[in-house]
Amino acid sequence: MEIHSIENMSALLKIVGDKTRLTILGYLKEKELCVCDLVDLLGMSQPGISQHLKKLRVAGIIHERREGTWAYFRLNTELEPYLAQIIKAIPSQAASLKNYEAARQNNCCVIKVENK
Amino acid sequence: MEIHSIENMSALLKIVGDKTRLTILGYLKEKELCVCDLVDLLGMSQPGISQHLKKLRVAGIIHERREGTWAYFRLNTELEPYLAQIIKAIPSQAASLKNYEAARQNNCCVIKVENK
DNA sequence: TATTAATATAATTATATACTTATATAATAG
DNA sequence: CTATTATATAAGTATATAATTATATTAATA
Numbered sequence: 001m002e003i004h005s006i007e008n009m010s011a012l013l014k015i016v017g018d019k020t021r022l023t024i025l026g027y028l029k030e031k032e033l034c035v036c037d038l039v040d041l042l043g044m045s046q047p048g049i050s051q052h053l054k055k056l057r058v059a060g061i062i063h064e065r066r067e068g069t070w071a072y073f074r075l076n077t078e079l080e081p082y083l084a085q086i087i088k089a090i091p092s093q094a095a096s097l098k099n100y101e102a103a104r105q106n107n108c109c110v111i112k113v114e115n116k
Numbered sequence: 117m118e119i120h121s122i123e124n125m126s127a128l129l130k131i132v133g134d135k136t137r138l139t140i141l142g143y144l145k146e147k148e149l150c151v152c153d154l155v156d157l158l159g160m161s162q163p164g165i166s167q168h169l170k171k172l173r174v175a176g177i178i179h180e181r182r183e184g185t186w187a188y189f190r191l192n193t194e195l196e197p198y199l200a201q202i203i204k205a206i207p208s209q210a211a212s213l214k215n216y217e218a219a220r221q222n223n224c225c226v227i228k229v230e231n232k
Numbered sequence: 233t234a235t236t237a238a239t240a241t242a243a244t245t246a247t248a249t250a251c252t253t254a255t256a257t258a259a260t261a262g
Numbered sequence: 263c264t265a266t267t268a269t270a271t272a273a274g275t276a277t278a279t280a281a282t283t284a285t286a287t288t289a290a291t292a
Contacts, residue, residue: 004207006138013133013202018280019126026122035239048281050240069238069289082201086129089120089198109238134250151269164251166270185259185268225268 003080015059016086020044021052025075026093028062032074036108041093041100070109119196131175132202136160137168141191142209144178148190152224157209157216186225 001008015021020042027033027041038049053073056062061079065072075087117124131137136158143149143157154165169189172178177195181188191203 002207004205006135006142006207009202009205010133010135010138013129013138014279017126017129017133019122020280022122022126022129045282046239047241047283051280054240071239080205082198082205085198085201086125089125089196091120091122130249136250161252162269163253163271167250170270187269 009082012059012061012083015055015061016083018052020048021056022090023093024049024052024056025061025087026090027097028073028075029087029090029092030094030097032065032072034070034072034109036070036106037100038073040104040106040108041097072109125198128175128177128199131171131177132199134168136164137172138206139209140165140168140172141177141203142206143213144189144191145203145206145208146210146213148181148188150186150188150225152186152222153216154189156220156222156224157213188225 001011016025023042024038027038033041035046035049035053038053039046042049053062053064053071057064057073061076061083062073063076065074079087132141139158140154143154149157151162151165151169154169155162158165169178169180169187173180173189177192177199178189179192181190195203
């Protein structure tokens, strides 16, 4: 499928047009995060987050990095202009992320990362 | 609703993320068109086109101009950057439009416009 | 090797939405 | 005023999709 075909654009816009995925992208704008962080941040089921991340990954909007059983996701920084502009327009989730990191009770994927 | 809230972005991206509406926007990038033109160009029912145009209009993506029973639609040229970039990325429908105008059998809204 | 932990996939359900046909509205022509 | 034309709205239907719970997979660890 051509990059800028109507079909491809429609598919990509549908993927980024979901509230949950926009929020995920808002967080990933701040930093690379793992599935368990996003589960807590979004307050939804792990399979739900996993399915959203898969769609974003297959679409090439985010990249995955594996470390043991952990899966870390980050933004693809080489998106086409119209997608880059969408990411840019997403309101910052920095405050929410900071609050989460300060208050976190769990140690999901944290220890491994810090000791790395 | 704030312009760049997640909710608002999601609503707008869903509106532009539809194949039919992207195609309509691709045509409107070329020139102002009336409902009957778009019905022929898209090859779908008049109510279908009308419903799509209403969504685009209510969202502020296109503007309407009334002339008698005809309704002409054109792009809003003052869209936020991320929406403007999306419009820019839509493949040109110029060839298809030119072909339609050359071959048109109907005279839907044409005579009035030319005599105006 | 068995258990635990992190993530992914499958199956299901509920909601949203993009069409269609039928009908209503509104403006012009006769 | 009546008929016609262009467009809008209503109602109904089929498909897509976002969520959940249940289960599978995979890697680390006891």
